Amino acid sequence: MFTGCETVPITGRSQLLIISNAELSAVAAGEFSKMNKVSNDPRIEQIRRVGLNILTVARRDDAHGVLPPANKWEFAIIDDKSPNAFAMPGGKIGFNVGMFPYAATDDDIAVILGHEVAHVLSRHSSERVSQVLLVQLGAVAVDHATKNQSARTRQAWLTGFGLGAQFGMLLPFSRSHESEADHLGLIFMARAGYNPEAAPLFWRRFSNASSTKPPEFFSTHPADETRIRQLQAWMSEAKAQANSLSKP
Numbered sequence: 001m002f003t004g005c006e007t008v009p010i011t012g013r014s015q016l017l018i019i020s021n022a023e024l025s026a027v028a029a030g031e032f033s034k035m036n037k038v039s040n041d042p043r044i045e046q047i048r049r050v051g052l053n054i055l056t057v058a059r060r061d062d063a064h065g066v067l068p069p070a071n072k073w074e075f076a077i078i079d080d081k082s083p084n085a086f087a088m089p090g091g092k093i094g095f096n097v098g099m100f101p102y103a104a105t106d107d108d109i110a111v112i113l114g115h116e117v118a119h120v121l122s123r124h125s126s127e128r129v130s131q132v133l134l135v136q137l138g139a140v141a142v143d144h145a146t147k148n149q150s151a152r153t154r155q156a157w158l159t160g161f162g163l164g165a166q167f168g169m170l171l172p173f174s175r176s177h178e179s180e181a182d183h184l185g186l187i188f189m190a191r192a193g194y195n196p197e198a199a200p201l202f203w204r205r206f207s208n209a210s211s212t213k214p215p216e217f218f219s220t221h222p223a224d225e226t227r228i229r230q231l232q233a234w235m236s237e238a239k240a241q242a243n244s245l246s247k248p
């Protein structure tokens with residue numbers, strides 16, 4: 001079992017990680033391979049292009065070597081009408097068909113992928129999977145959780161990744177994880193040349209549209225006034241980073 005106290009890039013928050021990135025990546029690869037992917041949707045090129053631009057600039061803060069090299073990342077459009085998108089440890093990015101009505105432009109997609117890549121870079125899944133496994137299975141079982149294929153274990157992993165609707169179990173990311181992913185994601189999208197002003201606009205639009213029947217992404221990423229206020233507060237920092245990169 002991997003145990004360590006580490007710090008999150010940029011924000012410097014301390015975190016306790018008891019599941020290694022390698023273990024997470026192995027489970028994520030298995031789950032990703034089972035998903036229904038659309039094989040002939042040309043929008044995959046847009047997702048890949050924006051995703052790789054975000055990854056290129058995020059790598060500068062990858063002190064722990066969490067992000068795989070660019071050519072190892074897999075991108076897929078998932079054949080699912082619910083609005084959802086995710087990035088998983090080990091380099092898997094999925095974008096549901098149902099997300100495009102909410103996020104069609106490069107800037108919008110950069111908001112979502114910047115945020116999701118920031119979750120991966122900050123190793124939030126490790127913290128979440130650890131927490132869910134400990135609650136559900138107990139400390140002794142965590143050690144064997146990567147080999148255990150039971151539905152209960154699988155539910156714990158998927159919930160940790162921010163997925164898990166198929167088990168009817170959606171755990172919101174904690175306020176601190178969401179703030180970190182918003183903060184880093186805003187910086188990444190600005191560095192990559194996208195307009196960070198799209199971020200608060202996306203969250204407000206998504207929040208309004210999903211207020212009656214919250215979709216999976218909204219259940220795991222609750223958008224409230226605090227999120228939008230914080231994004232506005234980080235805007236000048238994000239723009240300053242973009243400007244400093246564009247100068248020779």
Ligand SMILES: [Zn+2]
Binds near residue numbers: 177
């Ligand atoms: Zn999030």
